[in-house]
Amino acid sequence: MYTKEQISFSCLGKTHILNFPWEENNIVFDFVLNFKNILFIYYKDQIEDITITFDSINLYFKNEYDHQKLRAEISKLLKDSKFNAPIDYKKWTLPVCLDDSSNADLDLYFKGNKSKVKEYLECFLSLEFRLVFYGFLPGFPYLSGLPDKMSVPRKVTPNSQTFKGSVSVGGSQVGIYPQNSPGGWNVIGNCPVPLFDIKKEIPTFIEAGDYIQFFQISKEKWTEVTDAITKGIDHPMLKRIKND
Amino acid sequence: MIEVLDSGFYTSIQDEGRKGYRHLGVPVSGAMDQKAFELGRLLLGRKNVISTMECTLIGPRLRFHEPCNIVLTGAHMEAKLNQKLVEINTILNVRAADELSLKRVEKGLRTYIHINKSLITEKVLGSTSFYFPLTKSSVIEKGDHLFWLKSETTLKHFNSKIKWDDSYLEYKELSVHKGPEFKILNKEQVEQLFQMPLKISNQNRMGFRFKSSLEIKPDFMLSQSIRPGTVQLTPSGTLLIAGFDGQVSGGYPRILQLTDEALNVLAQKIEGTEVFFKLSNTLL
Numbered sequence: 001m002y003t004k005e006q007i008s009f010s011c012l013g014k015t016h017i018l019n020f021p022w023e024e025n026n027i028v029f030d031f032v033l034n035f036k037n038i039l040f041i042y043y044k045d046q047i048e049d050i051t052i053t054f055d056s057i058n059l060y061f062k063n064e065y066d067h068q069k070l071r072a073e074i075s076k077l078l079k080d081s082k083f084n085a086p087i088d089y090k091k092w093t094l095p096v097c098l099d100d101s102s103n104a105d106l107d108l109y110f111k112g113n114k115s116k117v118k119e120y121l122e123c124f125l126s127l128e129f130r131l132v133f134y135g136f137l138p139g140f141p142y143l144s145g146l147p148d149k150m151s152v153p154r155k156v157t158p159n160s161q162t163f164k165g166s167v168s169v170g171g172s173q174v175g176i177y178p179q180n181s182p183g184g185w186n187v188i189g190n191c192p193v194p195l196f197d198i199k200k201e202i203p204t205f206i207e208a209g210d211y212i213q214f215f216q217i218s219k220e221k222w223t224e225v226t227d228a229i230t231k232g233i234d235h236p237m238l239k240r241i242k243n244d
Numbered sequence: 245m246i247e248v249l250d251s252g253f254y255t256s257i258q259d260e261g262r263k264g265y266r267h268l269g270v271p272v273s274g275a276m277d278q279k280a281f282e283l284g285r286l287l288l289g290r291k292n293v294i295s296t297m298e299c300t301l302i303g304p305r306l307r308f309h310e311p312c313n314i315v316l317t318g319a320h321m322e323a324k325l326n327q328k329l330v331e332i333n334t335i336l337n338v339r340a341a342d343e344l345s346l347k348r349v350e351k352g353l354r355t356y357i358h359i360n361k362s363l364i365t366e367k368v369l370g371s372t373s374f375y376f377p378l379t380k381s382s383v384i385e386k387g388d389h390l391f392w393l394k395s396e397t398t399l400k401h402f403n404s405k406i407k408w409d410d411s412y413l414e415y416k417e418l419s420v421h422k423g424p425e426f427k428i429l430n431k432e433q434v435e436q437l438f439q440m441p442l443k444i445s446n447q448n449r450m451g452f453r454f455k456s457s458l459e460i461k462p463d464f465m466l467s468q469s470i471r472p473g474t475v476q477l478t479p480s481g482t483l484l485i486a487g488f489d490g491q492v493s494g495g496y497p498r499i500l501q502l503t504d505e506a507l508n509v510l511a512q513k514i515e516g517t518e519v520f521f522k523l524s525n526t527l528l
Contacts, residue, residue, distance in 0.1 A: 138378060171466075
């Protein structure tokens with residue numbers, strides 16, 4: 001899909017970065033995920049990590065790695081590899097509580113205009129997002145799919161505490177806070193279902209490229225699910241995690 | 245077993261780090277001063293089992309209930325074994341019931357206590373390095389009992405003396421490379437960046453903050469990968485340098501990257517210290 005001319009190289013010390021123009025469609029997802037797998041296999045012994053962001057693949061080499069050599073190898077891999085291995089993109093629905101206490105940032109952004117907040121949230125619920133990658137904090141998913149007209153700039157002064165489960169908007173990116181943390185994104189609601197569980201062998205269940213749609217739950221339902229997690233008991237909304 | 249009599253200011257257990265999980269958003273963790281960490285391994289012998297505590301600003305007071313060998317590296321803190329002053333960068337014999345006490349730093353910021361035992365602590369994603377909330381706590385606490393696996397007490401393949409240069413503890417220059425978004429800076433800003441003294445306004449294992457007069461336009465940049473030593477510049481002029489517990493991606497322009505050596509230098513700088521950036525000559 002992308003040619004070597006469309007890829008730009010940069011680095012952060014031993015980390016080499018491949019940037020490419022990003023678009024949200026299956027051709028790009030297929031290409032990035034397949035290419036990431038190809039690179040992972042090719043550089044397996046030389047790297048300690050490989051990550052993706054919206055528009056980049058990042059190779060964390062263990063030692064210094066020669067630039068020219070890398071460029072030549074990438075060109076050859078781009079030319080010789082097949083990027084059409086089928087990827088099974090799953091669909092997930094996640095509960096979100098959108099009561100006033102969870103969307104103060106949005107209220108602030110719309111200067112207290114309740115009907116605009118309501119309109120924004122209704123539109124948000126109708127959207128289908130895709131998980132692009134995990135970053136920032138353990139299990140923090142970056143979601144794509146927010147139309148430009150719904151983007152909300154990052155806050156100038158970050159919140160000192162953004163709560164666990166906060167569904168938030170930073171520019172045109174959407175994320176869910178896996179833990180309490182300072183944060184500069186605008187909180188619009190809260191998802192009580194944890195997406196990251198360190199007790200599991202694979203701590204995440206939603207993978208890059210998977211589709212996500214939110215459905216609204218009441219504050220009472222939110223409390224019920226949160227209580228179930230605290231007490232370690234089952235709840236229908238937590239079921240899907242156990243399907244892995 | 246080690247009994248924690250006093251935890252010190254911020255003492256954590258660190259190993260080689262949690263490598264291979266950045267794709268889940270998990271920071272690498274591990275010792276902030278890799279050079280001091282490595283020295284402990286050199287002295288006690290790489291082939292031996294070693295556990296390491298990273299002590300920041302004020303060290304802990306520990307009672308060892310069984311004999312072992314330890315080495316202190318990194319920052320200089322007044323260190324006593326049973327009220328008797330002991331030296332840094334040298335192997336110490338600890339007997340049962342001995343008490344090790346470290347005071348406030350005199351030079352540097354982080355001291356490492358290396359113990360030739362395998363401490364039994366929580367292992368998460370392949371590492372025992374403390375990082376909350378992956379591990380239950382971010383620091384050791386007063387009253388903690390740290391048990392270790394039974395093993396032979398004799399130390400094999402160790403180096404008792406190594407010629408060691410600690411002068412980096414007081415270096416003020418941080419060697420850097422240009423970062424991917426370096427080009428957003430104009431000529432005057434570049435000049436300023438390499439001339440102005442930068443005062444550390446805040447630091448911890450997640451990262452370092454510096455105030456600067458550099459101002460850039462806010463930009464809808466997509467989040468990008470960062471690693472320990474990546475320097476991001478916020479629109480208000482704050483320079484953020486990622487530490488070993490720092491986030492794995494960030495949304496501000498990455499203007500510089502510290503060399504590994506510069507990260508060791510910075511890890512030993514107390515808040516309020518002034519440092520300078522120096523563009524590294526090595527081509528990358």
